[in-house]
Amino acid sequence: xxxxxxxxxxxxxxxxxxxxxxxxxxxxxxxxxxxxxxxxxxxxxxxxxxxxxxxxxxxxxxxxxxxxxxxxxxxxxxxxxxxxxxxxxxxxxxxxxxxxxxxxxxxxxxxxxxxxxxxxxxxxxxxxxxxxxxxxxxxxxxxxxxxxxxxxxxxxxxxxxxxxxxxxxxxxxxxxxxxxxxxxxxxxxxxxxxxxxxxxxxxxxxxxxxxxxxxxxxxxxxxxxxxxxxxxxxxxxxxxxxxxxxxxxxxxxxxxxxxxxxxxxxxxxxxxxxxxxxxxxxxxxxxxxxxxxxxxxxxxxxxxxxxxxxxxxxxxxxxxxxxxxxxxxxxxxxxxxxxxxxxxxxxxxxxxxxxxxxxxxxxxxxxxxxxxxxxxxxxxxxxxxxxxxxxxxxxxxxxxxxxxxxxxxxxxxxxxxxxxxxxx
Numbered sequence: 001x002x003x004x005x006x007x008x009x010x011x012x013x014x015x016x017x018x019x020x021x022x023x024x025x026x027x028x029x030x031x032x033x034x035x036x037x038x039x040x041x042x043x044x045x046x047x048x049x050x051x052x053x054x055x056x057x058x059x060x061x062x063x064x065x066x067x068x069x070x071x072x073x074x075x076x077x078x079x080x081x082x083x084x085x086x087x088x089x090x091x092x093x094x095x096x097x098x099x100x101x102x103x104x105x106x107x108x109x110x111x112x113x114x115x116x117x118x119x120x121x122x123x124x125x126x127x128x129x130x131x132x133x134x135x136x137x138x139x140x141x142x143x144x145x146x147x148x149x150x151x152x153x154x155x156x157x158x159x160x161x162x163x164x165x166x167x168x169x170x171x172x173x174x175x176x177x178x179x180x181x182x183x184x185x186x187x188x189x190x191x192x193x194x195x196x197x198x199x200x201x202x203x204x205x206x207x208x209x210x211x212x213x214x215x216x217x218x219x220x221x222x223x224x225x226x227x228x229x230x231x232x233x234x235x236x237x238x239x240x241x242x243x244x245x246x247x248x249x250x251x252x253x254x255x256x257x258x259x260x261x262x263x264x265x266x267x268x269x270x271x272x273x274x275x276x277x278x279x280x281x282x283x284x285x286x287x288x289x290x291x292x293x294x295x296x297x298x299x300x301x302x303x304x305x306x307x308x309x310x311x312x313x314x315x316x317x318x319x320x321x322x323x324x325x326x327x328x329x330x331x332x333x334x335x336x337x338x339x340x341x342x343x344x345x346x347x348x349x350x351x352x353x354x355x356x357x358x359x360x361x362x363x364x365x366x367x368x369x370x371x372x373x374x375x376x377x378x379x380x381x382x383x384x385x386x387x388x389x390x391x392x393x394x395x396x397x398x399x400x401x402x403x404x405x406x407x408x409x410x411x412x413x414x415x416x417x418x419x420x421x422x423x424x
Contacts, residue, residue, distance in 0.1 A: 002027070002028055002029070002359075003028075003095075003096035003097040003121065003362060004028075004029040004030070004094065004095045004096050004097070005023055005028055005029070005030040005031075005095065005096070005097045005098070005099060005362070006030075006031065006033065006091050006094075006095035006097070006098045006099070007019060007020050007023075007030060007031065007032040007033070007098075007099045007100075008032065008033040008034065008035065008091075008098075008099075008100055008101070008104075009033055009034070009035045009036070009080075009084060009087075009100065009101070009104045009105065009106070010034060010035060010036035010101060010103060010104040011034050011036070012101055012103070012127045012128075012279075013127075013278075013279030014194075014195060014254075014279070015101075015125070015127065015193060015194065015279075016032050016034070016099070016101065017032055017034070018194035018195055018196060018351045018354075019032070019099065019194050019351065019354060019355060019358060020032035021194075021196065021351045022194050022350070022351030022352045022353070022354055022355030022356075022358075023355040023358070023359075025351060025352040025355065026352055026355055026356060026359070028355070028359070033087065033091075035080050035083050035084060035087075035104065036080060036104060080104070084104075084105075084106045084107065085106070085107065087106065088106040088107065088111060091106075092115065092118060092120070095120070096120065096121065097120065097121040097122075097123070097362045098115065098120060098121065098122045098123065099123045099125060099358065099362075100122065100123070100124055100125070101124075101125055101126075101127060101130065102124055102125065102126040102127065102130030102131055102160060102161075102164065103127075103129075103130040105124075108160075109159075109160055109163035109164060109167075110163070112163055112164070112166075112167030112168055113166075113167045115167075116167055116169070121169045121362050122167070122168045122169050122170075123168065123169060123170045123171075123172060123358070123361055123362060124164040124168045124170075124171050124172070125172045125173075125188075126161075126164075126171065126172065126173040126174070126177075126178070126188075127174075127188075128174070128177055128383070130157075130160070131157060131160065131161050131173055131177060131178060131180060131181070132157070132177035132179070132180075132382075132383060133154050133157065133179050133180055133406070133407060133408075134150055134153040134154050134157060135150055135154060135382075135393060135394060135397055135406070136177075136179065136380070136381075136382030136383065136385070136390070137224075137382060137383055137384060137385065138223060138224045138272065138382070138383065138384030138385035138389075139221060139223075139224050139384055140153065141385070141389075141393050142223060142224075146400075147396060147397050147399075147400035147401045147405070148400070148401065150397055150401075150405075151397065151401040151405035154180075154405065154406070154407045155407060157180060157407070158180045158407040161180045161181055161182075162182070165181065165182060165183045165185075169362075169364070170185075170186055170361050170362075170364070170366065171183075171185040171186065172185065172186045172187075172188055172191055172361065173185045173186070173187075173188055173372075174187075174188040174189070174274065174275055175187060175188075175372045175376075175377050175379070176274035176275060176295075176297045176379045176383075177274055177383065178372070178374070178377060179377065179379075179380065179407075179408060179414050179418075180407050180408065181374050182374055182409060183374070184371050184372065184373045184374070185371070185372055186361055186366055186370050186371065186372070187370055187371070187372045188275075189275070189309075189310065190357070190369070190370035191354060191357045191358055191361065191370070192348060192349045192353065192354040192357060193277070193278075193279070193282050193349055193354070194349060194350070194351040194353075194354035194355065195279075195282045195283060195286055195345060195349055195351070196286070196350065196351050197258055197283065197286055197287075211243075211245075212243035212244055212245045213242065213243065213244050213245070213265050213266075213327075213328050214244075214245045214246075214247070214263060214264045214265045214266075215234055215244055215245070215246045215247070215264065215265065215266060215267075215268060215324070215328075216247050216248075216249065216260050216261065216263070216264035216266075216267050216268070216284075216289075217230050217231075217246070217247075217248050217249075217267070217268045217269075218248070218249045218250065218257050218260065218267070218280055219248065219250050219270075220250070220251075221384070222250065223384070224270075224272075224383070224384030224385075225269075225270040225271065225384070226270055226271025226272055226294065226317070226384075227248070229271045229294075229317070229320060230268045230270075230271060230320070231246075232321075233268070233320045233321040233324045234246045234268070234324065236321045236325075237321065237324050237325050237328050240325065242325070242328045242329060244328060247260060247263070247264070257280075257283070258283065261283060261284050261286075261287045261289060262287060264284075264289055265289065265327075265334060266284070266289055266290045266291065266292065266327045266334055266338070267280060267281065267284040267289055267290070267291040267292070268291070268292045268320075268324060269281045269284075269291045269292065269293045269294075269312075270293060270294060270295075270384075271294040271317050271320055272294060272295065272296065272317055272382070272383060272384050272385055272386065273293050273294060273295040273297075273383065273384075274295055274297050274379070274382070274383045275293075275295070275297075275310075276293055276295070276298075276309060276310045276311075276312045276314040277291070277293070277310035277311075277312050277341075277345075278293075281293055281310075281312050281341075282310075282345055282349065284341070285310075285311070285312075285338075285341035285342055285344065285345040286342065286345050286346065287342070288338045288339060288341070288342040289338050289341075290311070290312065290313060290327060290334060290337035290338040290341050291312045291313065291341070292312070292313045292315065292320065292323045292324055292327060293312045293313065293314050293315070294315055294316070294317040294319075294320045294323075295314060295315075295316075295317070296316065296317065296379075296381035296382075296387065297379050297381070298314045298315055298316050299316065300378055300379055308344060308348065310341075310344060310345075310349075311337060311340040311341045311344050312337075312341065313326065313327060313337060317386070374412065374414070375412075375413065377413070377414055378413065378414070378417060380414060380417045380418050380421055381421075390421070391421055391422060394406075394418060394421060394422040395422040395423070397422075398419070398422050403415070403419060406418050
């Protein structure tokens with residue numbers, strides 16, 4: 001019997017709305033309840049005009065705009081909690097299976113045990129900051145929190161992960177951000193990132209020979225995405241004699257990003273990522289446009305046996321300029337990578353394909369090759385942050401709060417790696 005599937009409770013780059021579409025395509029009674037519409041209108045659930053609220057986010061805390069922003073955030077959290085609480089009994093009565101994002105659940109994860117007692121299948125999908133240790137995030141340490149505050153934030157994330165591991169039927173997560181996990185989980189890339197959009201107006205990912213090469217960068221967070229280094233890499237390629245048109249799209253409705261993807265020849269996604277194909281690179285691939293993705297994980301990523309690695313130009317951050325130059329100077333290579341990326345996303349990551357794999361997770365029919373185990377993990381260089389800055393911050397955290405503040409179990413290879421990183 002096919003289960004009725006509840007999906008919620010907030011959107012992450014179109015993942016959950018596309019999963020809903022894929023399940024419905026397979027004939028599954030599925031519904032996505034989004035209690036937190038994205039300000040940039042991902043998945044069509046938000047309103048583009050809400051993008052203007054983003055101007056408040058960067059306001060100084062002491063300013064009027066900063067006060068308004070914090071008040072809006074607190075009011076929004078309260079409203080979401082009330083809506084979640086009222087929705088919970090209805091959902092429990094109607095649905096058989098629940099696919100929930102790690103950031104927002106009905107009652108902060110405290111409801112998982114009750115849901116299992118009622119015979120419900122609960123799948124928790126972690127997508128990044130909802131399970132990544134805050135000290136491994138450029139966003140998490142940007143405001144230079146005290147070591148005590150950072151340890152507290154890490155403990156909160158660890159409790160969130162622990163609840164999911166103890167009470168959920170299955171956990172889906174990316175190994176490169178799963179340092180706080182203690183139990184085996186389903187590799188995020190084995191299930192995939194569902195994406196579909198309207199057809200691209202341009203079909204040639206290589207670009208014309210008689211014009212400048214078009215490069216697109218769409219930072220949701222300029223500091224975390226390494227935008228200054230992206231700009232420097234583009235300027236260095238111009239200095240090497242390449243005609244380049246460079247465009248940045250930031251803080252704009254998602255529809256504008258899709259239009260820019262039709263315009264570009266390739267994308268430079270980010271400098272310090274932790275996956276070869278995150279949301280923007282996936283969207284670019286759908287239009288046949290390849291992506292350059294910088295990451296310290298490029299050489300150490302945990303492979304997923306039996307699953308193709310998402311095609312992108314995945315490189316060490318220090319090799320970013322050379323990677324950009326490769327796609328600028330070699331039209332054939334650009335065309336080939338764009339073609340392979342397009343085929344991958346439109347087949348392996350088509351909403352129905354990802355939904356079919358999610359149904360296997362819901363049914364407990366998970367191949368061993370999809371499973372990632374904490375003892376196999378080795379990546380500790382984080383996201384959105386350079387290695388020197390990360391080393392200094394971890395060293396300070398351990399010195400101020402002790403090694404237990406890392407939230408990683410004693411004897412774990414990851415804990416040893418973090419301590420070694422701080423000591424180098």
